[in-house]
Amino acid sequence: MVLFLQPVFQERIWGGTQLKNFNYNIPFDHTGECWAISAHPNGPNVITNGPYQGYTLDQVWEQAPSLFGASGQQNFPLLTKILDANDKLSVQVHPDDNYAQKYEGENGKTECWYILDAAPDAEIIYGVNADNQDELNQMLDQGDFETLFHHIKVTKGDFFYVPSGTVHAIGKGIMILETQQSSDTTYRIYDYERTDSNGKQRELHLEQSKAVIDVDRQIPQTRLPKEQYEQYTYQQLVSTTFFTVEKWDIHQQLAFDKQQPYYLVSVIEGEGVLYIGQQHFDLEKGAHFILTTEDQDIYFTGNFSMIVSYV
Structure with missing residues (x-):
């Protein structure tokens, strides 16, 4: 759901x-x-x-x-x-x-x-x-x-x-x-x-x-490596005890391998479609949603970017 x-x-x-x-x-x-x-x-x-x-x-x-x-x-x-x-x-x-x-x-x-x-x-x-x-x-x-x-x-x-x-x-x-x-x-x-x-x-x-205030400032790493695939690009931005944050760029389609109970998703550019089983939802820049435990068989299609986070 x-x-x-x-x-x-x-x-x-x-x-x-x-x-x-x-x-x-x-x-x-x-x-x-x-x-x-x-x-x-x-x-x-x-x-x-x-x-x-x-x-x-x-x-x-x-x-x-x-x-x-x-x-x-x-x-x-x-x-x-x-x-x-x-x-x-x-x-x-x-x-x-x-x-x-x-x-x-x-x-x-x-x-x-x-x-x-x-x-x-x-x-x-x-x-x-x-x-x-x-x-x-x-x-x-x-x-x-x-x-x-x-x-x-x-x-x-x-x-x-x-x-x-x-x-x-x-x-x-x-x-x-x-x-x-x-x-x-x-x-x-x-x-x-x-x-x-x-x-x-x-x-x-x-x-x-x-x-x-913590005076032991670390110089942040601002540009992180990407994994390039034919139909999408994946980038892990950070993973800590508080959250993991990822960036996904969909070029054509992505079969989303859901490994966590729930995900927070924000579309930051472009447009596409989210398919969950027999349902589909149009996505555009500015859309925000949560994939819950009930959501399986998840596909994304289109040309868009999203920030995904989870605990």
């Missing part, structure tokens, strides 16, 4: 209108985030097809655990987003599970980014230029942000794994697909002294940030 999902849109001070390019009717002039596959209480998706049409994903997770292999996890573990950074995001960091569960009442947030598009000379912040905790604290206290933050140029097709504790920020003119733990806890370090519509600067969280 495949589950198609209705996106939830979030207004952000840094958002824009580029999500229209994913066939969405966006509600805001500053639409920053499409929560594409989410059971988080701050933005659960509604199912748009089948017997669970009208239910939210968290309700299906709770009422029909067999669709997900009865994993035993209390909450749906992942969240897929598309972000439109019309302006640069705040510089931030996320806590790990232990810290977040103790102080925030939810899991921590490890995430990863696939760069869908990037303006010329676009860049992100990834990690810090501090050798130890004392140096980090001193630079934060003095507001020496220009020296502290590590900048990296990005282009379309780059990939970044962003574990909890990593200082990061998405720069202006970048669109990403983000796969993350299902968490909405963010500690803001620096926000360029921006003000909202009421003239107020957004809250910073420097003490929490000091407690969770």
